[in-house]
Amino acid sequence: MECLMRLTEELIASLQRSGQSRHLYDSVVEGLCLSISGSGAKTWYLCSEFLGEDERIKLGVHPKLSVKAARLKANRIDALAENFEQKKLTRTPMQPGQAVQPMQKKPARYSRPIEPARAFQHQEQSRFCQSEQQREQAELQLLWNTYEVSRDLQVLSELLRSGHLQKHPLPAGMAEELAAFLDLAKPHAQAAPDRDDDHIFMAYWRHTELKTGSNPLVLDEAALAACADFMEAIGRPCSGETLRGRVSEHYADWRVQNEAQLQKSAQVLKGLPSGAAEH
Structure with missing residues (x-):
């Protein structure tokens, strides 16, 4: 059975073992497929236009390879394949009788340009880190706002135990509240x-x-x-x-x-x- 949908961790976790193999294609990254065997084992594959019709690349198994990581890996492979095809198309064929030019040695300070796949990966990681920081700060602020309204000490306890406080400053007013308790x-x-x-x-x-x-x-x-x-x-x-x-x-x-x-x-x-x- 094959179907196209937006794959998420929650959706995958909700899938029940059916005894039949299924192939779920991600609507976000073209060609990314999660294959589910009859026993419930989940494996990521990439079906690309650069491969043969019946060929595919195994990316890893779920949950060891998450949805986000599988998309990133698939995009990297597609970018590498596309870059390779572009080089093949732009390569000038050698004319008959044309002598092969010796390859010139690049100077030691030559800076190799970043490959498209590596640049894409770096951008994805930067966006992911920024998104995680914003999410953590939003969680801290939400807990603090909840405590300010309810004055529920259980909420304050959860806030103080949050690991996010080690990486982000205290929400405005929290230090004064703790000082009042100590006074x-x-x-x-x-x-x-x-x-x-x-x-x-x-x-x-x-x-x-x-x-x-x-x-x-x-x-x-x-x-x-x-x-x-x-x-x-x-x-x-x-x-x-x-x-x-x-x-x-x-x-x-x-x-x-x-x-x-x-x-x-x-x-x-x-x-x-x-x-x-x-x-």
Whole structure:
């Protein structure tokens, strides 16, 4: 069975084993064919006008050779073949009795021009790299915009764990947000034996008393979940059991000891724009 379509990774992945061989021709690169055997094995071939009617070139197997890589390889081969044919057509036939001219040695500094196929490959790679950079920056900006709207710490955690941050600058406003989180922690928190308590209790306070105006009489499960997200976001994940135990046993004492500081924090947070103090 043969058919012509725009081949994509998603389309190929969705193909089910049928027990019959199939030949899918790519509508983007002429002559590029994905041959699927009855057992489900997928092989790339190139059918070119420079080859015989029943001849084709094996390019590789899928998924080792992706759709993008197969198109690039097929274009390179076509460019080489076309360049070869053009040289054959423009070659002047030797006249009878014409002496063969000795080949002149090229100077050492002679710069060989880039072959069309190599130039095409270089352009394709440059476009691919530029496209990847734009895609990564767009993903980072989308995550940050989502967090700014939802104030969901799970989104912030995903953003901080993204490998794209190693190659691209922080989205505008993200550094200030992280600094605000750090300002809420006491300077001596890292040196204390229970240094995580300040982070846990501050997050719990923000999602209970600061949000509702009163301290809950029983443990607030939604606030505990927010604490878990926050601790994971700063790289110090805690289990739900640990959080529940710390809050039930020590939050009340911490709340009394830090009442004055919490009142100041409440004034600062409630004065932040975009409702940041409510999340």
